[in-house]
Amino acid sequence: MRELRFDPIRNRWxxxxxxxxxxPSDYTLDGNGAKENERTPVSCPFCEGSEDKTPPEIFAxxxxxxxxxxxxxxxxxxxxxxxxxxxxxxAFRYGMGIFDVASGxxxxxxxxxxxxHNKGLADLDVDWIKDVLIAFRERIKDLFRDQRLRxxxxxxxxxxxxxxxxxxxxxxxxATPMVPPVVKQELIVCRExxxxxxxxxxCDLIKQEIEFKERVVYETKSYMIWTxxxxxxxxxxxxxxxxxxxxxxxxxxKELRDLAVVLKLNLISLKKLLNDPPYNFVIxxxxxxxxxxGYPQHWDSIEFDFHWHIEIIPRLTxxxxxxxxxxxxxxxxxxxxxxxxxxxxxxxxxxEV
Ligand SMILES: [Zn+2]
Ligand SMILES: [Zn+2]
Ligand SMILES: [Zn+2]
Numbered sequence: 001m002r003e004l005r006f007d008p009i010r011n012r013w014x015x016x017x018x019x020x021x022x023x024p025s026d027y028t029l030d031g032n033g034a035k036e037n038e039r040t041p042v043s044c045p046f047c048e049g050s051e052d053k054t055p056p057e058i059f060a061x062x063x064x065x066x067x068x069x070x071x072x073x074x075x076x077x078x079x080x081x082x083x084x085x086x087x088x089x090x091a092f093r094y095g096m097g098i099f100d101v102a103s104g105x106x107x108x109x110x111x112x113x114x115x116x117h118n119k120g121l122a123d124l125d126v127d128w129i130k131d132v133l134i135a136f137r138e139r140i141k142d143l144f145r146d147q148r149l150r151x152x153x154x155x156x157x158x159x160x161x162x163x164x165x166x167x168x169x170x171x172x173x174x175a176t177p178m179v180p181p182v183v184k185q186e187l188i189v190c191r192e193x194x195x196x197x198x199x200x201x202x203c204d205l206i207k208q209e210i211e212f213k214e215r216v217v218y219e220t221k222s223y224m225i226w227t228x229x230x231x232x233x234x235x236x237x238x239x240x241x242x243x244x245x246x247x248x249x250x251x252x253x254k255e256l257r258d259l260a261v262v263l264k265l266n267l268i269s270l271k272k273l274l275n276d277p278p279y280n281f282v283i284x285x286x287x288x289x290x291x292x293x294g295y296p297q298h299w300d301s302i303e304f305d306f307h308w309h310i311e312i313i314p315r316l317t318x319x320x321x322x323x324x325x326x327x328x329x330x331x332x333x334x335x336x337x338x339x340x341x342x343x344x345x346x347x348x349x350x351x352e353v
Pocket of ligand 3: 186284309
């Protein structure tokens with residue numbers, strides 16, 4: 001079963017997906033079973049030579065003359081074997097009294113970032129990371145052609161504590177028939193700001209923070225690494241493009257290479273400063289643009305007023321009862337202090353990038 005159910009009290013959708021576990025005995029209390037520090041396990045489906053252990057690839061960046069689903073790839077995208085949502089599911093939507101149910105039509109893919117089992121994303125060289133970023137772009141563009149889909153969220157879980165079930169470095173994407181609640185909130189705020197002030201909120205924020213300096217961790221010509229004023233998590237950083245653009249999938253290869261530089265610098269600095277912490281990152285970009293004739297114009301259809309960015313969250317604290325019950329986060333490290341430590345670390349690591 002895969003469907004979305006609407007919670008009328010919390011005003012948000014929840015994905016019910018029984019692919020992975022359903023019985024009490026399927027849940028273990030010690031994480032999801034990934035053994036860390038495992039070196040080239042025979043059974044790893046993401047290693048080179050094990051291409052037949054995954055569903056057939058959807059996209060790959062490979063050496064010339066290498067054929068799909070065989071050796072010779074740099075970055076490989078495959079469907080998740082246990083998808084939360086699936087493209088083949090029929091689209092439906094119906095009411096059940098006060099409740100609403102929608103189809104689980106969507107996509108759940110895995111982006112395998114390298115054939116090398118023993119390297120993390122931070123260890124890959126800049127041109128390799130650029131290829132991973134290109135794979136993200138190409139998948140977003142391709143999935144946005146499907147008019148049933150309203151959003152594609154790219155994310156990464158690094159290490160078991162951050163939700164990774166396989167140690168071989170990879171990111172994932174989930175495409176949904178609705179805009180996810182966190183993104184929707186950001187889109188609404190940016191749009192309201194744009195409508196009342198005719199300026200982009202995030203462009204204003206970047207200008208102000210560069211002047212103020214205290215929370216700016218690193219700056220290049222095109223990007224700024226920033227610890228948010230109200231960071232929910234210790235050492236949380238955002239990568240913000242200095243030029244206004246709503247849609248990540250519009251970036252060209254050169255712009256993605258510039259992004260790979262700051263992403264690598266951010267990740268190796270977190271790795272060294274915090275002893276290879278578990279982390280998550282997400283890309284927040286605008287929903288697809290549906291400007292084909294006859295397509296209904298939803299509130300979320302053309303989001304020029306949004307400003308895409310990446311949020312990187314080291315998982316150093318646990319989300320506990322208060323956070324779950326209140327929605328308030330308690331952050332023990334002020335973002336100004338985090339920025340200070342991180343910018344020192346980035347100075348040390350710049351040569352490596
Ligand atoms: Zn592997
Ligand atoms: Zn902007
Ligand atoms: Zn965001």
